[in-house]
């Protein structure tokens with residue numbers, strides 16, 4: 218049976234090597250004379266922010282820069298950015314970076330336009346009623362999927378809250394997918410972000426809210442990761458491989474935006490928070506067990522994933538049974554083979570991790586509804 222579904226994305230995507238050069242013209246056509254660039258110190262130090270800012274300045278567009286964005290953007294980061302947006306009277310935002318600057322910029326515009334703290338959006342005390350200035354998203358890593366989504370995950374350290382916020386105008390107006398901006402990304406980060414992209418496609422594909430459209434997006438994302446992630450890790454200057462991973466990330470982000478995630482991300486969140494481990498690494502570490510534990514409820518799709526990553530023989534049962542170990546072997550080939558225990562996850566923290574994972578709404582979308590036992594099974598099998 219085909220269940221009811223809907224699909225909507227307000228984002229225009231412009232893919233192609235060097236297409237960052239079109240950003241000034243697109244902004245000028247909207248009458249923009251001054252922008253606020255939202256990025257972080259790492260992107261500035263790597264010289265990547267400058268590769269976009271220079272083009273804007275040469276075109277006569279005024280550029281102000283905001284860099285105070287933590288790797289999980291906080292309410293304070295967003296509010297400081299909103300204050301700068303208001304003070305500089307910039308008419309557009311240009312977010313350059315991984316998921317964090319892009320997510321921060323989505324709400325910077327909204328907080329400035331609605332004249333309140335982003336915390337009020339988190340608690341539901343205020344709704345985003347007025348759309349902020351247009352946002353151009355320029356991803357510099359291929360993985361987060363933030364470039365494809367309207368939602369922004371914010372953290373409030375004072376209250377311990379972490380919540381997805383979205384509303385009118387929070388989706389990028391234009392996402393520029395320029396693989397040239399990724400050639401300098403080191404191999405380990407290329408691998409970890411690439412597996413994050415895969416994890417979005419994979420969980421959206423297996424999840425209960427999957428639809429024929431999100432399946433199409435997810436399958437193509439996974440095919441591209443399977444075909445190109447090792448090449449991108451091996452040779453960062455391989456522009457074809459970088460292109461494939463850039464597209465895989467955007468597709469995975471769209472699939473996630475439409476159909477949600479599952480137990481892998483529910484367990485990855487508390488582990489990442491507790492031990493400060495890279496999210497993409499955690500996706501790699503938890504993926505084989507995620508495939509194994511969900512297999513009985515999503516046999517044909519698990520078999521499809523196994524075949525996409527190289528399982529060549531057998532019926533669905535056999536192919537699905539090998540999917541987890543196939544991903545484990547891929548992890549090892551791209552430098553992400555370390556188990557969670559090796560990365561510092563301690564046995565005495567398991568109860569806390571399971572309890573935190575159980576607060577995630579994502580567990581309802583998992584092919585088998587997440588229980589404490591299932592979360593523990595995935596965690597222990599990933600040690």
Ligand SMILES: [Fe+2]
Nearest residue numbers: 413416417496
């Ligand atoms: Fe993720």
